[in-house]
Amino acid sequence: MANPITCFKAYDIRGELNSQLTEEVAYRIGYAFAEELDAKTVVVGSDVRLTSTPLKLALSAGLIDAGANVTDIGMAGTEEIYFATKHLGVDGGIEVTASHNPINYNGMKLVKAGSIPISGDTGLNAIKERAEALSDKFVNGRLVHYFNNETVDADAFFNGKAQIHKDLLSSTGQYEEGSCMSNYVEHMLSYVNLDNFTSLKVVVNAGNGSAGPALDAIEKAMLANNVPIEFIKVHHNADGTFPNGIPNPLLPENRADTADAVKASGADFGIAWDGDFDRCFLFDADGEFIEGYYIVGLLAEAFIEKNTDSKIIYDPRVYWNTEDIVANAGGTPIKSKTGHAFIKERMRKEDAVYGGEMSAHHYFRDFAYCDSGMIPWLLIAELVCVKKQTLASMVKERIKAFPSSGEINSKLNDADAALERVISKYQPLASVVDTTDGFGLEFGTWRFNLRKSNTEPVIRLNVESKGDIPLMEEKTKEVLALIRAE
Secondary structure, rough: OHHHHHHHOOOOOEEOOOOEEEEHHHHHHHHHHHHHHHOOOOOEEEEOOOOOHHHHHHHHHHHHHHEEEEEEEEEEHHHHHHHHHHHOOOOEEEOOOOOOHHHHHEEEEEEEEEEEEEEHHHHHHHHHHHHOOOOOHHHHHHHHHOOOOOOOOOOHHOOOOOOHHHHHHHHHHEEHHHHHHHHHHHHHHHHHHHHHOOEEEEEEEEEOOOOOHHHHHHHHHHHHOOOOOEEEEEEEHHHHHOOOOOOOOHHHHHHHHHHHHHHOOOOEEEEOEEEEEEEEEOOOOOEEEEHHHHHHHHHHHHHHHHOOOOOEEEOOOOHHHHHHHHHHHHOOOEOOOOOHHHHHHHHHHOOOOOOOOEOOOOEHHHHOOOOOOHHHHHHHHHHHHOOOOOOHHHHHHHHHHHHOOEEOOOEOHHHHHHHHHHHHHHHHHEEEEEOOOOEEEEEOOOOEEEEEEOOOOOOEEEEEEEEEHHHHHHHHHHHHHHOOOO
């Protein structure tokens, strides 16, 4: 290959369209994936982006040419691929998605049999090497075949008009379209007891992404079981042009539509998803955004109520609230390094029922240890009904007990020097030094975690205290000032 493929990251594939990620690159990835895993059966899906279907079909062509049978479940969220990979018992699964990245990007998330993630050191780098090693003559010849000698220009690709002809794929007998939606919905609802649900009104914002169809199917099943739930749907229809902006509720500027709808409708709470809905974000009845950290505690409580000896995995950035909830409920809290590969690995090792990160990634043992954006809100909804408390009251009680700063990022000229300044001052004073991920230092009634980005000169700070908001705010300013004192 003339140039190296540059869209491979540590845990997935993401790149700018037409410069880093093209139909040719997608074909190469498909071929290399099937070769590296010796995969004979692969399930594929794609998010709502206009370029996702052309990429998925080029990917499928590569998989087929390398000897794999492909089942295409159509437009789907990442967790639907996770589910289908395990449910169908296939050798691997690939979701074409750029999640919350800009419109001129796309990417892929890859898993092995059993929905085990593929990262750089567990096969992703090897797939990249195989993809680059394919001869240009072979790849271009196959793409000409699949595109019926048509030239695919940039405009056609960006507008989703570049289509491998499905009749060519189908003629091989190795490509089929399928659906696991009914089985997926049944599995989602297995996490809750529908008899526990009382009347609820919930705002749901799919952000014109892939969550809408999945939610509709869940709603239909809930209503068929006489669950008294009403959904107020915002930006619900899937639309790859994203007329209301790329769905990324983690950004404060993207929360107003959900918050306003909650307040206007008098809903019990609100939910918003990112583009491939592997993360969900919650809002209380006042339209206030709830930090993912406090959702981890609530989900831990939900699982422990169902099974008191549950093991719960959490990340080390902020954790006093989670540890307190889990310990008081009779569960076992276990700290893990941040990142989905580390969390999933630790969950498998400990046989933990649930793992959560403050970034709104929530992992479930019975969901192949994968993350889901649907299971969390179902469990929260059930918890609200069972406890007969509002989501706001449950969360505000925990925020008061363990206030936190949220993650604060500082872009610096010299991140290493900033890290050294802070550690040299505070480490000698700390009662506990934790290096599970970055530096976690405890000082009795307050603590902080400081992590350096692996890819850019950025320091990430999280501060929390025990029941003292002014102290948390004071220490946040104090540490932040030292970080930024360049």
